[in-house]
Structure formats: structure tokens, C-alpha cells
Amino acid sequence: MNSVLWTALAIFHAVVFGYFIVLNTYYFVMSVFAFGRLRQYTQRLKASDLGTLPGIPPATLIVPAYNEAKTCPEVIQSLLRLEYPDYEVVFVNDGSTDDTLEVLRDRYALQPAARFPTADIETAPVHGVYQSLTHPNLWVVDKDNGGRSDAINAGINYCRTPLFCAVDADSLLERTALLRVVRPFLEDERTVASGGIIRIVNGCTVTNGRVVDIRLPDSWLGRFQVVEYLRSFLAGRVGWDALRIMILVSGAFGMFRRDIVAELGGLNPDSVGEDLELTVRLHRYCRETDRPYRVAFVPDPVAWTEAPSTLRVLGNQRDRWQRGLIDTMLLHRDMLLNPKYGRIGMVAYPYFFFLEMLGPVVEVTGYVVFLVLLASGLIPLSMALTFLLIAVVLGTILSVLSVGLEEISFRRYDRFSDLLRLLGLALLENFGYRQLQSYWRCRGIWSYLRGVEGWGAMERRGFNRSPS
Amino acid sequence: MDALPFTDSFPLDLSPLDGTVLALQVLVGLLGGLVGTAIVLHVRRARAKKRKQQLEARWAPRLDAILAGTAPFSALDDLVASDEDEAVLAFLQQHVQEAPPADRECIQRVAYPFFTLVPPPLAARRAEQRAYRLHRLSQLNGPNVDATLRAALHDASPFTAMVALRALIRRDKMGLRADEPPLPPLVMGSLPRFKDWRQASLAALIAQVEGIARPLRRQLANDAAATWVRVLAARSLQHLADRAAAPIAVTLLQRDTDLPLQTASLRLLEAVGDRSHVPLLRQLCGSDNEVIRIRALSTLAHVGAADAVPYLEQALDDPSRWVARQGALGLLRLGHPNILHTLAESSHPRAALARQVLTHHRRAA
Numbered sequence: 001m002n003s004v005l006w007t008a009l010a011i012f013h014a015v016v017f018g019y020f021i022v023l024n025t026y027y028f029v030m031s032v033f034a035f036g037r038l039r040q041y042t043q044r045l046k047a048s049d050l051g052t053l054p055g056i057p058p059a060t061l062i063v064p065a066y067n068e069a070k071t072c073p074e075v076i077q078s079l080l081r082l083e084y085p086d087y088e089v090v091f092v093n094d095g096s097t098d099d100t101l102e103v104l105r106d107r108y109a110l111q112p113a114a115r116f117p118t119a120d121i122e123t124a125p126v127h128g129v130y131q132s133l134t135h136p137n138l139w140v141v142d143k144d145n146g147g148r149s150d151a152i153n154a155g156i157n158y159c160r161t162p163l164f165c166a167v168d169a170d171s172l173l174e175r176t177a178l179l180r181v182v183r184p185f186l187e188d189e190r191t192v193a194s195g196g197i198i199r200i201v202n203g204c205t206v207t208n209g210r211v212v213d214i215r216l217p218d219s220w221l222g223r224f225q226v227v228e229y230l231r232s233f234l235a236g237r238v239g240w241d242a243l244r245i246m247i248l249v250s251g252a253f254g255m256f257r258r259d260i261v262a263e264l265g266g267l268n269p270d271s272v273g274e275d276l277e278l279t280v281r282l283h284r285y286c287r288e289t290d291r292p293y294r295v296a297f298v299p300d301p302v303a304w305t306e307a308p309s310t311l312r313v314l315g316n317q318r319d320r321w322q323r324g325l326i327d328t329m330l331l332h333r334d335m336l337l338n339p340k341y342g343r344i345g346m347v348a349y350p351y352f353f354f355l356e357m358l359g360p361v362v363e364v365t366g367y368v369v370f371l372v373l374l375a376s377g378l379i380p381l382s383m384a385l386t387f388l389l390i391a392v393v394l395g396t397i398l399s400v401l402s403v404g405l406e407e408i409s410f411r412r413y414d415r416f417s418d419l420l421r422l423l424g425l426a427l428l429e430n431f432g433y434r435q436l437q438s439y440w441r442c443r444g445i446w447s448y449l450r451g452v453e454g455w456g457a458m459e460r461r462g463f464n465r466s467p468s
Numbered sequence: 469m470d471a472l473p474f475t476d477s478f479p480l481d482l483s484p485l486d487g488t489v490l491a492l493q494v495l496v497g498l499l500g501g502l503v504g505t506a507i508v509l510h511v512r513r514a515r516a517k518k519r520k521q522q523l524e525a526r527w528a529p530r531l532d533a534i535l536a537g538t539a540p541f542s543a544l545d546d547l548v549a550s551d552e553d554e555a556v557l558a559f560l561q562q563h564v565q566e567a568p569p570a571d572r573e574c575i576q577r578v579a580y581p582f583f584t585l586v587p588p589p590l591a592a593r594r595a596e597q598r599a600y601r602l603h604r605l606s607q608l609n610g611p612n613v614d615a616t617l618r619a620a621l622h623d624a625s626p627f628t629a630m631v632a633l634r635a636l637i638r639r640d641k642m643g644l645r646a647d648e649p650p651l652p653p654l655v656m657g658s659l660p661r662f663k664d665w666r667q668a669s670l671a672a673l674i675a676q677v678e679g680i681a682r683p684l685r686r687q688l689a690n691d692a693a694a695t696w697v698r699v700l701a702a703r704s705l706q707h708l709a710d711r712a713a714a715p716i717a718v719t720l721l722q723r724d725t726d727l728p729l730q731t732a733s734l735r736l737l738e739a740v741g742d743r744s745h746v747p748l749l750r751q752l753c754g755s756d757n758e759v760i761r762i763r764a765l766s767t768l769a770h771v772g773a774a775d776a777v778p779y780l781e782q783a784l785d786d787p788s789r790w791v792a793r794q795g796a797l798g799l800l801r802l803g804h805p806n807i808l809h810t811l812a813e814s815s816h817p818r819a820a821l822a823r824q825v826l827t828h829h830r831r832a833a
Contacts, residue, residue, distance in 0.1 A: 043596030047603040047631050055672030114824040116793060186666045187627075386488050393495040400502045407509045419510050423503055 009369070016366040023355050024394045027231070030239030031401040037242040038234070038409045041299055053186065057162050058086035059178060059255065062155030064148050065091060065169035069098045071306070073107055075169055078209030080135055084178040088137045090155045091169075095124070095145025109133040110140055118160055119262040121153040123269075129158065148251070149267035149274040156266050159258050166275075168252040170306045172201060172211060177301035181255045184296035191294045192282055193256045195249035196301035197233045199412065200226050202309060211304050214412050216421055221314060224433045225307045227425045231402040234299065234409070241297035245348035247283065249295060251275030253303035260285070271331075272453070273324015280332050283344045299409065315440045322360070322444025323452065329357050360441035367435065392430040399426030523555055531563065534578055541577045553585040561604050576609040583610040590616065595625030602628065606635035614639065614648045621658040629661045637676050652680045656687070659697060667696070671703035681710045689716045695726050702732035706739045714740045721748060727757065734763035741771040753779050761786065762794045769798030781807060784818050792818050796825040 061079055065072055072091070079089050093101050104110060110130035124146030132138040141154050152166050163185060167173060177196060184191040203217035216223050240246045249256070251274060261267075264281055267274040279295060286293035308314035329336075329352060336353055338345040370387075373379045403422045406412070413422065526547055533539035548556045560579040564572050589601030602620050605613050617639075620632035633655065640651050655677050662670055674680055687693050688701040705713040717733040717740075725733075734752070737745055749772065752764035765783050768776040776798065783795025796818075799807050805826065812822035 040594075040596055043594065043600060044627065047596065047599035047627075049603075053634075053669060053673070054676070055666070055669035057666070057668065114820070114827040116821065116824040116828070186669050188664045189666045190664065383488075386492055390488065390492050390495060393492065393499050397495065397499050397502060400499065400506060404502060404506045404509065407506050407513070411510075411513065416510060416514070419506065423506060 009373070012365075012369060016362055016369075019355070019359060019362045019366075020391065020394075023359065024398065026351060026355065027235060027398045028401070030243075031235040031398065031405065032239075033242040034235050034238035034405055035408070037238050038299060038405055042409050045300065048183075056085050056179070056182060057185065058088075058160075059084065059163040059165055059182065060155070060159040060161045060258075061087060061089045061165050061167050061173075061178075062152055062159065063089065063091045063167050063169050064094055064151030064155065065096065065100055066094045066145065066148075066151075067096045067098045067100060068169040069096070069100045069103045071170055072100055073103060074206060074209045075172060076104070076108070076138065076209075078172045079167070080138060081175060081209060082173060082178050083175050084182075086161075087178065088139060088161065089135075090139045090141060090158055092141045092143065092151040092155045094143060094147070094151035094154075101140070101142055104140055105130070108135060108138055108140075113139070115139065115158050116160075117157045118258075119157045119266070121157055121262065121266040123150050123154040123157065126154060147269055149269040149271065152274075153266035153269065156258060156262055162258055163255055164258050164261075165253070165255040166251055167303060168305060171198070171252055171303040172206065172209060172305075173253070174302045174304075175210070177253075177303065178255075180301035181253070181298050183298060184294065185255070185257075188294050188296075190292045191257075191296055192260050192286065193249045193254060193279060194296045194298060195237065195246070195255075196253040196297075196303055197237070197299050198229060198250055198252050199302050199304050200229060200307045201304035202307050204304065206304075214414070216413060216418050217307070217309075219309055221311065222307055222309060223421065223425050224429050225314075227399050227402070227422060227429060228437075229307075230406055230422075231399055234405040235398070235402045237297045238299050238405070240348065243343065243347070244294075245343045246295040246297050247279055247344060247348040247352065248276045249279045249297075252305055253301070256282075271324060271327045272320050273328050276324060277328040277331065280328055280335070280344075280349075283341065284332060284335060287341050287344070302412075311436070315436075315443070318437060318440035319444040319447055322357075322441040323448045325352065325357055326445065326448045329353050357445075360438045361445065363438040364442045367438070392427070395430045395434060396427045399429065402426075520555070523552065524559060527556065527559055531560075531575070531578065535567075535571050535574055541574070542581070544578055545581070548582070550585075553582050557582050557586065557604060557608065561607055564607055573609075579608040580610060583608070588616070590620060590623070595623070595628050598623060598625070599628040599631040602631050602635060606639065609644065614645055618649070618654060621654060621661070626661050626664070629658065630665070633658060633662075634673065637673065640678055641676060650679060651677050652683050655680060656683045659700070663696060667700055667703060671700050672707055674700075675704040675707035681705065681708050681712070684708075685710070685713050685716060688713060689719075695729055699728050699732040702729070702736045706732075706736045709739045711740045714742075714745070717741075718745060718748060721752065727759065731759055731763050734760070734767050738763075738767040738770045741767060743771060743773065743775065746772045746775045749776075750779055753783070758788045758791060761788070761791045765791065765794040765798055769794075769801045773802065777802060777804060780804075784811065784816075784822075789818075789821060792821055793825065796822060800825060 063075070063079070068075070076089065076091060091104065093104075110132055112128055113131035115129045115131075124144035126141055126143040128142045130140040130142065132140075139158065141158055143151070143154050146154075155166075156164060163182065165178065165181065181194050181196045184194045200217060200222060201211060202219070202222040203215045204211045205213035205215075216226060237246065237248075254275065260282065261278070264278075264285055268277045268281075271277045282293075282295060285291075308317050329349075333353075335341045335345045336349050341349070370384070374381070374384045400423060403419070403426060406422075407419070413419065527544060530539065530544050530547055534541060534543050544556070557579060560575055560582075564575045564579075567575055583605065589598055589605050592598045592601055598620070602617060604610075605616060614636070617632045617636045621629050621636075623629045623632065636645070636651060636654070639645050645651065655674055659674075684701040684705050688698050688705065690698070702713075702717065713736055717736045720729055720733045721737070737749075741749075746768065749764050749768045752760055753768065755761050755764065761783070765780060768779060772779075780795045780798040780802070783798070784792050786792050786795065796808055799805070808822040808826050812819050812826060816822075
């Protein structure tokens with residue numbers, strides 16, 4: 001019996017160890033590739049003046065919104081001041097129960113206006129289309145609630161430009177964000193989608209729709225999310241782009257070719273991970289039709305977004321992300337390790353499937369078994385501490401690498417004190433925050449298995465305003 | 469430490485614990501190194517920023533004096549140390565970007581001697597460095613700028629070549645290439661480098677080149693040229709509204725050519741066509757291909773005047789709403805909103821479309 005137990009433990013130990021090594025190696029490799037790509041990109045910026053390039057295609061900003069009365073004025077204000085030669089804003093009021101539409105009607109003098117639909121994607125009923133008298137390039141589509149994907153699809157139906165950019169209603173775009181995120185479409189006509197970076201606005205000061213003072217959030221939760229986002233975007237996405245395995249264009253800020261997305265039927269309204277699902281579907285479609293294509297990531301155009309500030313809301317968010325991930329992975333599982341889908345099928349998909357989707361189970365089980373073994377004295381304390389320290393140090397290394405990538409590139413957190421905080425957070429997140437993430441993601445798996453649907457509520461606190 | 473009680477039976481060999489401790493030590497060392505590197509990077513950049521501010525504080529008053537005419541062009545030289553040549557060029561480049569036109573030539577004359585003290589642009593190892601130095605050389609009108617830019621059109625990196633192309637076109641527009649080889653052959657020869665670029669943007673860019681119309685027409689008429697080059701040529705000629713290209717577009721439309729070339733020819737005709745092209749356009753309005761019908765209607769509305777109205781009206785019944793929309797827009801363009809008003813108030817299947825187009829027209833007006 002004992003030998004069976006030991007064998008089982010040994011096998012489990014090997015699985016956990018293997019997962020641990022593969023995951024950290026993956027992140028390390030991404031960071032290395034990200035380093036080269038970031039250096040290349042920041043140097044290219046010095047030689048580029050994209051604003052003077054002729055023939056920049058018109059674009060539409062589609063902003064799905066549900067109960068965003070508090071933040072939508074600032075968001076729209078920032079969107080109407082972007083530096084881009086020709087663009088429209090289509091704000092989709094997705095059946096808000098607060099006074100989102102009234103706020104917009106008062107602020108922007110909305111009047112009913114017929115608009116020719118350019119696609120037939122099925123959505124919840126649209127009650128009306130409005131145009132602003134003060135800002136003719138601002139349109140509002142008012143519809144029944146159907147969820148974020150449904151709202152974006154309604155926006156796509158009314159999109160008249162070759163490109164559209166889906167932007168979250170809680171995001172503030174920097175002035176040159178569109179000019180930067182459109183760049184891959186100019187340099188390579190095969191580009192079908194391009195993602196920008198999401199940064200956390202909590203703690204920053206916003207004036208007239210612009211982030212004017214960048215600071216770390218006051219709360220520990222917000223700060224940990226900053227480190228997490230740096231890891232995810234600067235190491236993860238830049239690395240993916242360098243390896244041409246860009247499998248996720250974030251729904252909070254991504255630019256797409258309208259014609260192809262409309263042809264695909266828009267976003268999947270049944271998925272809570274609609275951004276991942278759309279990007280995977282784009283890859284799938286282009287490969288199945290032998291269409292030369294590119295999905296890019298640009299590390300510079302920034303969308304500032306409000307991150308969850310309570311454990312409950314953050315937990316719900318991560319729960320939802322995990323459900324969305326599982327949904328997509330299972331929906332397109334025939335891409336897994338399928339050479340027909342190139343690097344996406346052979347590299348990116350396996351990573352997401354085995355490490356991101358199943359990984360939390362391995363992690364949480366690993367923690368539990370570890371604690372049981374430790375408590376029962378079956379492993380010596382010295383060994384336990386050694387392995388624990390290795391895990392902590394490896395995790396910290398990856399986060400410090402991301403902070404380093406920030407230092408060599410954009411250095412938005414300019415203060416030395418912020419750098420020290422970020423480095424400290426890289427260590428501290430291993431003592432509770434990461435474990436919480438694993439728990440929430442496991443909870444997401446359990447939610448998925450139970451058939452839980454929906455987004456949960458996001459509490460908006462609004463942006464810090466400076467007296468102006 | 470007592471021997472572990474279960475080592476005999478535990479399937480894992482725990483003697484590598486020593487190796488694990490060693491690995492931990494290595495990792496901690498690596499972590500320490502990374503943290504130190506991050507801090508050093510931050511401190512270095514903060515110092516570089518401070519140094520840049522100090523240099524600017526040193527140079528800016530002297531530059532102001534030069535621009536005011538109270539100091540000679542060489543007045544900055546004695547304030548620049550031997551290791552500050554790159555920095556002063558960056559400083560001057562920033563000022564030339566922000567300076568009014570009257571001051572630009574002055575700043576460029578100040579910058580000129582410093583270029584002989586820095587490596588030539590194309591000697592840089594990295595493509596981005598070459599691109600940046602070309603950009604700087606062009607903005608500051610440095611020595612051998614045109615020859616360097618021409619050479620850079622053949623750079624291994626398409627990004628660098630594009631920076632050179634844009635710089636050459638900009639200089640040409642500003643009249644800074646008077647004694648240099650003509651630009652059109654250089655541009656046409658470099659086009660294959662930019663095959664992946666967005667055609668519409670590339671077409672708009674090369675349309676800015678003086679004298680480019682003739683070689684573009686040659687390419688458009690050249691059946692041996694690649695389709696993408698011919699389409700690019702058509703789009704550029706459309707930007708130029710080059711009437712001499714109209715016969716070529718007509719010839720292409722009368723033949724069974726590729727769809728992209730046909731649509732590009734129709735767009736070109738929209739810009740340069742006249743009523744003599746109406747019979748051809750009428751014919752194309754009946755094409756099996758929806759895209760051809762749309763473009764033909766659009767072109768007809770631009771060139772056909774009264775001849776076009778019946779065809780535009782007929783298009784309102786087209787099975788494709790895109791074609792119908794084009795018909796409606798064409799009717800508006802030719803000053804027949806009354807047809808759409810009547811349609812909008814009827815029970816015709818396209819009544820809603822008529823209302824949408826009329827609303828758009830009212831807003832635009």
C-alpha cells in the first residue's frame with residue numbers, strides 16, 4: 001500500500017515539477033524574445049512619423065457599454081480627441097439600466113439618425129441609432145442587452161470603415177494610440193488584427209480624458225495587477241508577436257479588419273472569452289482558406305483601464321477569464337497539435353490548453369499535496385523550504401524580467417520609488433496573490449463544469465480627477 | 469540530520485537535494501543580478517535624461533542667438549565636447565522638427581559639420597539604427613543626403629528602405645533635389661521592396677512624386693507587369709487624377725482582366741473619366757460581379773450626369789443592397805433626392821435604405 005502511495009506521489013511530484021519547469025521555461029523564452037522585439041520597436045519609433053503617412057485607412061471605434069454612466073463621459077471625451085486622420089466612434093449602449101444613454105444624450109446632443117447597416121450579424125434588437133450634433137463622428141446605438149459580444153457585433157453591423165477597433169467602455173486611449181495600433185496594417189497588408197497594450201489606470205490622475213500623472217495604485221491588489229499586466233503584455237504578448245503566435249488580441253483594445261470579422265459572423269455571443277475566441281477563429285479561418293495573414297501586437301499604443309479593486313470582483317473576473325479560456329480551447333480543440341494550423345496549433349494552442357487551462361488544477365493540487373506532505377512529516381522541512389524557495393525565486397525572476405522590459409522600453413512608472421515597489425511586488429505576489437489566482441482559476445474551471453454563464457458585475461469607481 | 473525514514477522506499481532519489489540547493493543559489497544569484505540590472509538601467513536612464521537637460525540648457529541659448537542672427541553658424545561648436553556629437557545632432561533634430569520654416573535652414577547649417585564626426589548612417593549594424601540616422605540626416609539636410617537616401621532604397625531592411633523613400637519624396641516636394649537624379653525611376657525601381665505594404669497608403673505616397681504619372685501609366689498598360697504593380701499604378705493615378713490614364717483604364721475594362729485590376733481601373737475612371745465612357749459603364753452595371761456593379765455605378769454617377777440616372781434608379785432594385793446603396797448615393801450626387809424621398813415614403817423594400825442615405829446626406833450637408 002505504501003509503495004502504491006509513494007509511487008502515486010512520485011508521479012504526481014514529477015507532473016507538478018514538469019509543469020513548473022515547462023511553464024517557467026516558456027515565460028523565460030517569451031521574455032527573451034520580447035526583449036529583442038521591444039528594443040527593435042523602441043528604436044523604430046525614433047525613425048517613424050506615422051502621423052504624416054498618407055492613406056491611413058479610416059477606422060471605427062466600437063465601444064460596448066453596460067451601465068457606464070460614471071465613466072462614459074471621460075471615455076468618450078478621450079476617444080473624440082485621438083490623433084487619427086479619419087475615424088468614427090460607435091458607442092453601443094447594451095441595454096443599460098442606469099442613465100448611460102441619458103448622460104450621453106445631454107452631453108453630446110444626440111439626435112435620432114438612420115444609418116446604413118454594413119453587415120447582418122444577428123444581435124439583440126436595436127432600438128435606435130443616434131448621431132451627435134456637436135460631434136458628428138460620434139454615433140450611439142441603443143439596443144437590448146445582449147452581452148459584450150452582442151454589443152460589439154451591433155457596432156460591426158454599423159461600421160462603415162475597413163478597420164474597427166473594439167475598446168472597452170472603461171478604457172482611456174492615449175492620443176496616438178490609434179496611429180500606433182494601425183501601424184501593422186500599413187506595413188503589411190496581410191494584417192487582419194492588431195492588439196495594443198492594456199495598462200492599469202487605478203492610482204493615475206486623469207484630466208479631460210487624458211492620463212496626466214502615472215502612479216502605481218494605492219491598493220496592494222491594484223499593484224499586484226500592474227505587475228501581472230506587465231508580465232502578460234510586455235513579456236507574453238510581445239514574445240508571442242516575435243514568434244508569430246499571437247493567439248489573443250485583447251478585447252479591451254484591438255483593431256480588426258471589418259470585412260473578415262463580419263464574414264466570420266462577428267464575435268461569439270455565447271462565449272465569455274470572446275476576444276480569445278475571435279482571435280483563434282481568425283487564425284483558423286485564415287489557415288483553412290490558405291490566406292496569407294498576420295495577427296500583430298504593438299507594445300506602445302496604450303489603453304488605460306480600471307482594474308478590479310476588490311477581491312470579489314477580481315475573483316469574478318478571473319473566474320470568467322478561465323471559463324472563456326476553457327470555452328475556446330474546447331470549441332477549437334481540433335487545432336491542438338494539428339500541423340495544419342502551423343505555430344498556432346503546434347505551439348500556442350498547446351500552451352494555452354495544457355498550461356493555462358489545466359495548469360491551475362496542477363498548481364492547486366500541488367499546493368495541497370505539498371502542505372499535506374509537510375504537515376505529515378513525509379517530506380523534511382529543509383527539502384520543502386528549498387523547493388518552495390525555488391518556486392518563489394523563479395516566479396520572482398519572471399516578474400522582475402517584465403519590470404526590466406518596462407525599464408528598457410517605455411518606463412511609464414518613472415519614479416525610482418515605483419521601480420522599487422514593482423520589484424518588491426514581484427517577490428511579494430508569490431505569497432498569496434499567485435495562490436489566489438490559482439484558486440480563482442480553479443473556481444473558474446468548476447464554474448464552467450457547472451455551466452455557470454455571465455460576466456458578473458464590475459464596480460466602477462471612476463477615474464481620479466485632478467482639479468481643472 | 470537523521471536519515472530520512474522513508475528514503476529506502478520512496479521512489480525518488482533525494483540525494484540531488486544538494487543539487488537543488490545549488491540550483492537555488494544560482495537562481496537567487498540570477499534574481500539578484502536582474503534586480504540590480506533593473507535598478508542600474510533606471511539610474512542610467514535617469515542620469516541620461518538629466519544629462520540631456522543639462523546639454524540642452526547649455527546649447528539652447530547659443531542656438532537662439534544663432535537663430536536671432538547675433539552669432540555665427542559655428543557658434544555652437546565650442547560648446548560641444550568630442551563625445552557629444554550624437555547628442556547635439558539629436559538636439560538639433562528635435563529643434564528642426566519644431567522650428568518654423570524660416571529657422572529650419574539655419575538649424576540645418578549649424579548641424580552640417582557634426583555629421584562628419586559621426587558614423588555614416590548606412591554603417592550602422594541594426595536596421596533601426598540605420599533608419600533613425602537616415603531620418604535624422606534627411607531632416608537636418610546633412611552631407612550627401614540624397615546619395616545616401618538613394619543607396620538606402622536597396623537596404624536589406626524594407627523598413628529602412630521605406631524611411632529612405634519617404635525622405636526622398638519629402639525632399640523632392642520641398643524642392644531640395646534640384647540637381648539630383650530624377651526621382652520617378654528610383655521610386656518605380658524600389659516598388660518591389662514594398663510589396664507587402666498597404667496598397668492604398670503606398671499609392672498615396674508615390675502619387676506625391678513629381679513626374680511619376682508617365683511611368684505609372686507605362687506600368688498600368690504593361691501586361692507583363694505584376695497585377696499588384698498595375699493596381700498600385702491605377703490607384704496612384706487616381707490620386708493624381710491623371711486624365712491621360714483614362715484610355716488605358718478603358719482598355720483594361722474592355723478586356724477580361726483580373727478583378728482587382730478591373731476595380732482599380734473603375735476607380736481611376738471615376739477620377740478621370742467623362743461622358744464618353746458612359747456606354748462602357750452602362751455595360752458594366754450589368755456585370756455578374758457585385759463589386760464591378762458597385763464600382764461601375766459609382767463611376768457612372770461621377771461622369772454620367774443625366775445619362776446615369778436611369779441606371780442608378782434601376783440599381784435600387786438590385787438584389788444586392790450594396791449595389792442599391794450605391795445607386796441611391798449616385799442619385800443624390802446627381803441631384804435627384806426626390807427619387808429617394810418618394811422611395812422612402814413608399815412600401816418599397818428599399819424604403820429604409822432610402823431613408824438612411826437621405827439622412828446621411830442631410831448630416832453631411
